[in-house]
Amino acid sequence: MAALLDAGLGEPRRWHPLVGFGRCISKVESRIYQPTRRRGALAVAILLLPLTALTLYLQMRLPTWASLILDISLLYFALGHRSLHDHARPIAAALAAGDQQQAQQLTARIVSRDSAAIEPAPAATESILENGSDGVFGPLFWFVVAGGAGALLYRLANTLDASWGYRNVRYMQFGWAAARFDDLLNWPSARLTALSYALLGKTRAALHCWRTQAPAWDSPNAGPVMAAGAGALGLRIGGAARYAGEWHQRPVLGDGLAPQAQDIERALRLVRHSLVLWLAVAVLTEALIAWHLHA
Numbered sequence: 001m002a003a004l005l006d007a008g009l010g011e012p013r014r015w016h017p018l019v020g021f022g023r024c025i026s027k028v029e030s031r032i033y034q035p036t037r038r039r040g041a042l043a044v045a046i047l048l049l050p051l052t053a054l055t056l057y058l059q060m061r062l063p064t065w066a067s068l069i070l071d072i073s074l075l076y077f078a079l080g081h082r083s084l085h086d087h088a089r090p091i092a093a094a095l096a097a098g099d100q101q102q103a104q105q106l107t108a109r110i111v112s113r114d115s116a117a118i119e120p121a122p123a124a125t126e127s128i129l130e131n132g133s134d135g136v137f138g139p140l141f142w143f144v145v146a147g148g149a150g151a152l153l154y155r156l157a158n159t160l161d162a163s164w165g166y167r168n169v170r171y172m173q174f175g176w177a178a179a180r181f182d183d184l185l186n187w188p189s190a191r192l193t194a195l196s197y198a199l200l201g202k203t204r205a206a207l208h209c210w211r212t213q214a215p216a217w218d219s220p221n222a223g224p225v226m227a228a229g230a231g232a233l234g235l236r237i238g239g240a241a242r243y244a245g246e247w248h249q250r251p252v253l254g255d256g257l258a259p260q261a262q263d264i265e266r267a268l269r270l271v272r273h274s275l276v277l278w279l280a281v282a283v284l285t286e287a288l289i290a291w292h293l294h295a
Contacts, residue, residue: 017077018159021047025163033174040164041177048156055149074148078155080135081275084128088264091124095261117242125259125267126237129229130222132271133186133193134158140278141189157182183220190221194228196274201232209254216251223253230254233266 028043055074059067087110094103100120108115110127138158142150161182164175194214198206209231210224217223217238230237234256240249259267 018155021156021159022163025160029164035170035173037173037176040174043164043174044157044160044177044181047160048153051156052149052153055152059147059149071143071148075139075143075151078139078143078151080131080139081271084131084135084271085268088124088128088268091120092261092264095120095264112243114242114245119258121259121261121264122237122239123241124264125230125233125235126226128264128267128271129197129226129237132197132229132274133190133221133225136271136275137193137196137278138186138189140275141192142185144282154185157185186221190225193274194224196277197225197229197232197270200273200277201229201270202234203232205234205255206231213251213253217253218250227253229267229270230256232270233259233263235259235263 024047028046032039032043032046055070058070062070087106091103091106094100094106103120104115104118107118107120107123107127110131111118111123113123138154139151142154144150146153157178160178161175163178164171165179165182166172166175194206194210198210206228210228214223214227217226226237230253233254236252236254236256236258238250238253240247242248
């Protein structure tokens with residue numbers, strides 16, 4: 001149900017809970033910031049524990065029907081599948097129309113690179129593959145594990161990492177706990193995402209890229225997801241990218257040619273088919289459990 005709401009409605013355009021959470025992040029940071037890991041861990045606990053505990057309490061105390069509505073609502077707010085399409089397809093359309101500058105500006109909304117140096121198709125393809133894990137399969141995995149509270153905890157932790165998980169002077173120590181906790185939550189879902197990409201694309205190439213290339217990537221979770229995704233699509237991503245005026249030489253992932261405009265839709269299709277696979281497995285598992293209980 002939550003997946004259908006996300007597909008039909010997308011993210012709320014007004015009153016999105018994460019906007020309010022973003023204000024809480026800023027307020028907590030302004031009150032307790034010190035460039036230490038201990039203060040960063042305290043900030044993570046302040047922001048995550050009360051909301052997660054309240055959700056668990058409501059799940060236990062509410063009637064079954066109300067708890068179900070709460071779970072569906074929380075998963076809907078945590079999912080970002082429709083958002084991937086809403087952000088990526090205009091980039092492909094701009095490239096198809098020959099408007100490179102517009103494509104760069106649109107791509108800069110979903111990646112943190114300098115817009116003037118962005119290659120839109122490769123950057124958008126990378127973002128789709130990585131955010132398939134962060135915005136779709138991560139929330140789904142933790143929803144299966146712990147219901148709405150799990151999906152909520154995952155999405156809030158992911159938002160904290162996006163706010164504080166930078167390797168710069170301000171956040172190197174303070175953001176350490178947010179980054180490591182996000183890594184921990186993403187570890188199982190990222191590998192299941194990589195496996196899904198491999199199963200639904202060029203399996204042998206995807207598994208090979210995952211095994212040989214992912215360890216060189218600086219993120220323990222993005223590496224497997226992006227390497228497997230690029231291998232599954234027969235594309236080459238990674239390489240040089242410019243951030244804040246400085247060029248960074250990243251490892252090359254995948255095998256084949258660099259993505260073109262049409263490959264953006266191929267990446268979206270891979271994420272979509274993986275989502276269908278996950279939902280089919282979930283429904284089948286639920287049916288088998290129900291059958292076993294009534295046998």
